[in-house]
Amino acid sequence: MKLEYALLLSVLLHMANCAIDFTDCGTILEVTDVKFGDCTQTPCRVERNSEVLVEIELSRISHVPPVKSVTAAAEIVQFGISWELEISPSDTCTTWKCPLEDVNQYLFNGTVSFKSISFWRPGEVVVKTLNTLEPDGDPIFCASWEINFI
Numbered sequence: 001m002k003l004e005y006a007l008l009l010s011v012l013l014h015m016a017n018c019a020i021d022f023t024d025c026g027t028i029l030e031v032t033d034v035k036f037g038d039c040t041q042t043p044c045r046v047e048r049n050s051e052v053l054v055e056i057e058l059s060r061i062s063h064v065p066p067v068k069s070v071t072a073a074a075e076i077v078q079f080g081i082s083w084e085l086e087i088s089p090s091d092t093c094t095t096w097k098c099p100l101e102d103v104n105q106y107l108f109n110g111t112v113s114f115k116s117i118s119f120w121r122p123g124e125v126v127v128k129t130l131n132t133l134e135p136d137g138d139p140i141f142c143a144s145w146e147i148n149f150i
Contacts (some may be wrong), residue, residue, distance in 0.1 A: 017142040020044060025142035026128065028065075029106055034143050036125075045147035049122055051113045054127060058106040058141050066099035069132035070140060074112045076147070078123035085125070086113040092129050100140075108141070120149040 021042045024031040035055040036044050046052060070092035074085040088111050089095060095109060112125065128142035 007134045012037055016107045020144040020145055022143050025126070025144055026140065027138040027142075028062055029058070029141040030061045031056055031141060031143040032059050033057040034145060036145065043122060043148045044125075045150045046114055046147045048117075048149055049104050049115050050061065051111050051115070054108075054110050054112055056108040056127065058108065060102070060106075063125070064100050064102045066101070067133075067140065068099045069093060070091075070096060070098060070100065070129050071135070072108070072110055072127070072129050074110075074125065074127045076114075076121060076123045076125055077144075078121050082126075083117065083141065085117070086116065087127065088113075106141075117149075122146065122148045 019033050020036060020039050022031060022034045033056070037046075037052040037054075039045070064121055072087050072090050072092050074087040075082045076085055077083075092098075092108070096106065106128075108129070110127070112127065124144050124146050126142065126144040128139040130139055
């Protein structure tokens with residue numbers, strides 16, 4: 001009986017630590033883990049008009065240039081159409097030391113707002129950071145994952 005409880009506890013602990021399925025679409029920093037609210041599997045369930053905390057763990061895959069200003073951006077892609085989402089902080093340098101340093105690990109924390117969305121269909125959330133001085137350049141990091149609205 002004790003073995004059964006130990007096995008059950010082990011499975012539950014493993015499930016609690018499950019990372020959601022995500023796609024790494026960045027260039028300089030590799031996305032190693034994404035936490036999105038209390039989501040444990042994709043598609044993540046998002047309440048309408050809500051704000052969701054996001055935590056993204058990153059590791060260096062190439063030299064990190066000393067970028068002086070970094071902007072965070074978020075969007076939702078539904079049926080091939082991108083809709084901009086609010087994300088805070090949008091100035092990543094409020095939580096990261098800028099200019100960026102060539103360190104091995106970074107952690108991005110932010111809040112994504114779904115209050116501006118009026119089309120409540122399944123989609124894919126994209127969170128990325130960009131060099132503010134080159135907003136059309138490659139992202140410093142980029143991660144995406146699937147969601148459904150409830």
